[in-house]
Amino acid sequence: MAGTVHFPYQYRLRRTALKALVAGMMSACLLSAQFLPGAHVILAKDLPTVSEEIFAMDTYMSISASGEAAREAVDASLEEIRRLDDLWSVGNEDSEVARLNRHESVELSEDTRSILERAIQIGTDTEGAFDITIFPLMQEWGFTTGDYKVPSDKRRSELLRYVDVSALDMDMDGACSLPENVQIDLGGIAKGYTSDRAMEIFEEYGVDGGIVSLGGNVETYRTKADGSAWRVGIRNPDPSVPALLGSELTGIVQASDLAVITSGGYERYFEKDGITYHHILDPGTGMPADSGLISVTIVSRDGCLADALSTSLFVMGKEKALEYWETHSDSFDVILVEEDGKITVTRGLDGIFSSELKYEIYPEG
Amino acid sequence: MGKRDIMLLAALFAVGAMLFVFFRFNRAEGARAVVRVSGEEYGSYDLTMDQTVEIHGRDGGTNLLQIQDGKASVTEASCPDLLCVHQGKVSRQGESIICLPNEVVVEITGAMEEVPYDVISG
Numbered sequence: 001m002a003g004t005v006h007f008p009y010q011y012r013l014r015r016t017a018l019k020a021l022v023a024g025m026m027s028a029c030l031l032s033a034q035f036l037p038g039a040h041v042i043l044a045k046d047l048p049t050v051s052e053e054i055f056a057m058d059t060y061m062s063i064s065a066s067g068e069a070a071r072e073a074v075d076a077s078l079e080e081i082r083r084l085d086d087l088w089s090v091g092n093e094d095s096e097v098a099r100l101n102r103h104e105s106v107e108l109s110e111d112t113r114s115i116l117e118r119a120i121q122i123g124t125d126t127e128g129a130f131d132i133t134i135f136p137l138m139q140e141w142g143f144t145t146g147d148y149k150v151p152s153d154k155r156r157s158e159l160l161r162y163v164d165v166s167a168l169d170m171d172m173d174g175a176c177s178l179p180e181n182v183q184i185d186l187g188g189i190a191k192g193y194t195s196d197r198a199m200e201i202f203e204e205y206g207v208d209g210g211i212v213s214l215g216g217n218v219e220t221y222r223t224k225a226d227g228s229a230w231r232v233g234i235r236n237p238d239p240s241v242p243a244l245l246g247s248e249l250t251g252i253v254q255a256s257d258l259a260v261i262t263s264g265g266y267e268r269y270f271e272k273d274g275i276t277y278h279h280i281l282d283p284g285t286g287m288p289a290d291s292g293l294i295s296v297t298i299v300s301r302d303g304c305l306a307d308a309l310s311t312s313l314f315v316m317g318k319e320k321a322l323e324y325w326e327t328h329s330d331s332f333d334v335i336l337v338e339e340d341g342k343i344t345v346t347r348g349l350d351g352i353f354s355s356e357l358k359y360e361i362y363p364e365g
Numbered sequence: 366m367g368k369r370d371i372m373l374l375a376a377l378f379a380v381g382a383m384l385f386v387f388f389r390f391n392r393a394e395g396a397r398a399v400v401r402v403s404g405e406e407y408g409s410y411d412l413t414m415d416q417t418v419e420i421h422g423r424d425g426g427t428n429l430l431q432i433q434d435g436k437a438s439v440t441e442a443s444c445p446d447l448l449c450v451h452q453g454k455v456s457r458q459g460e461s462i463i464c465l466p467n468e469v470v471v472e473i474t475g476a477m478e479e480v481p482y483d484v485i486s487g
Contacts, residue, residue, distance in 0.1 A: 053404050053470070060463045060470065146445040146466070211484055218486045233480070235487025252482055262487040268446070297486060 049225065050074045056085045057190055059215025063198060066225045067208035076205065077198040077212070084194050087112055088186045090135070090144060101135070101183040105175040113172050115186060115193050115304070122189070122308040123165035126324065130312035131165045131283035135185035143279045144185070148270040150277065156286040163283050192307025195219035195259060199303070216267070219259040219303045229254040229352070234335060237264040237295035243341025244357065250295065250337055251345075251355030259303035263310035264295040264337075282315050291317030292339055299349060300332035309334075318344065322362055396458070396475050398437040400430065403468040412437065412456065412473070422467025430471060437471055439464065 050071045051064040061081065065073045087109060089095045096112045108116070119132045135144075136159045142148035151159070162181040170176055178184065186193075191214040202210045202221040210221040211230055220230040234250040244250070253260050265278030265288065282289040296314040298306040309332060313321035318336055325334055325346050333348035343359035350361055400407040402422050410418060410432055417440075418430040428449060429441040436454040439462055449464035459480045461472040 053401070055403065055465065055468045058465065060465060060468075213484050213486075216485065216487045218484050224483065230484065231482045233482035233485045235485050237487070248480075249482070249485075253486075260486040264487060267487075268448075270446070295487070 056081050061214045063212045065207040065210030069205040070207050073202050073205035073207045076201050080197050088190050100178050105177045107175050118304050119189050120168050126312040128283050129315045130308045132184045133163050134283050135183040137286045160286045188311045189308045191217045192303040196303040217261045220255045223256050229256045232260040234297050241341040254352045259306040260299050261306040261310045262297040263314045280314050289315040295337040297335040298332050399472050399474050401470045422469040426467030428464050428469050
């Protein structure tokens with residue numbers, strides 16, 4: 001651009017041109033500095049921030065921490081993610097879950113036992129809206145492989161017979177195996193369990209603040225380097241809905257020591273004969289949940305719970321989801337987005353949730 | 366105030382204004398689409414230059430990155446789900462397009478317009 005600048009008075013100002021140029025540059029620098037984005041951030045960031053990314057658990061993950069031991073904490077978190085992925089991946093035939101699914105007798109590791117206990121407990125508490133035994137149907141639909149197909153009604157009802165979280169009521173001390181025809185997938189809870197582990201690691205290493213996003217499952221540790229809460233944007237599930245039009249986000253949650261986990265049909269889906277089929281299957285029907293909700297965000301100190309509930313409340317639908325919240329409001333809050341773009345936010349988020357869009361706080365008043 | 370002083374002031378202002386515009390423009394040019402494959406930086410592309418880049422991802426997978434009118438999008442890809450193509454155009458700092466099967470991440474950095482969040486849940 002500089003080469004194209006023409007200065008019509010140049011010939012009359014030969015002696016002062018240089019002075020003018022110098023003074024002009026100085027004023028330009030002053031003017032620019034004021035608008036320089038991020039200038040204040042550089043000042044606030046006197047501690048190193050370490051960020052890494054990793055593809056694991058069939059998703060993209062990023063891990064970030066600041067403070068003196070940030071490097072060690074982030075490396076330890078990556079190692080933990082790989083370790084847990086190796087335990088639970090359905091694609092890795094040596095994983096404990098893959099071996100259980102082949103109906104081998106498996107001596108469970110402590111982590112597998114504890115995630116199974118959580119999965120069963122949440123499954124029972126949500127009356128089966130969350131159910132890790134949905135795996136054979138996930139496979140039949142092709143959501144585990146990307147080889148999508150719509151199962152026949154017959155095949156679906158055959159497989160549904162073995163979807164039953166209470167079938168997992170088993171003694172997990174010592175070697176144990178799954179009941180006949182029952183198979184499991186920890187995909188709906190593993191990332192939450194893993195982000196909780198990352199928070200524990202951040203705590204052990206004494207980092208000043210940190211954040212992880214495991215495929216859009218976010219969990220925050222303390223605050224940003226400048227002491228302010230992490231700003232977690234909630235993805236707009238469908239910008240083509242008139243009430244949500246043109247907005248990238250449904251809103252922003254200011255989070256500190258909280259998991260913010262969202263489930264929506266947009267995460268994984270395919271189209272067949274003009275119909276869109278998404279990956280959140282209703283364990284009651286074996287079909288993609290059609291509850292009128294298009295996105296559910298759970299905010300909780302418990303990432304494992306938040307992960308499992310984001311899918312279960314999606315399956316339940318608005319009315320049941322809010323009923324469930326009423327009896328569990330001490331352990332989580334929720335943001336619900338309906339097909340028509342209506343946004344409902346539970347009372348505990350009042351003050352930390354903000355949005356350009358219209359939303360309602362539940363319960364009113 | 367002599368004629369020369371006025372000229373000097375005018376010149377000062379003109380040069381200052383032009384440099385100011387120049388610096389601002391330059392920063393806008395700083396916006397880039399940074400591509401990483403399996404966590405390793407693959408390339409960085411100027412958002413002001415319309416271009417098409419073939420990205421060679423993991424296991425021979427490919428994604429076609431198109432930069433047009435200051436926006437980046439993946440227009441074609443070898444992955445089965447094509448979620449990267451469905452993600453549409455990104456142009457603001459911190460926005461990204463991710464292709465899981467090919468382990469490709471396209472992230473916008475250094476843009477003028479910063480997003481008001483640190484991370485997205487969803």
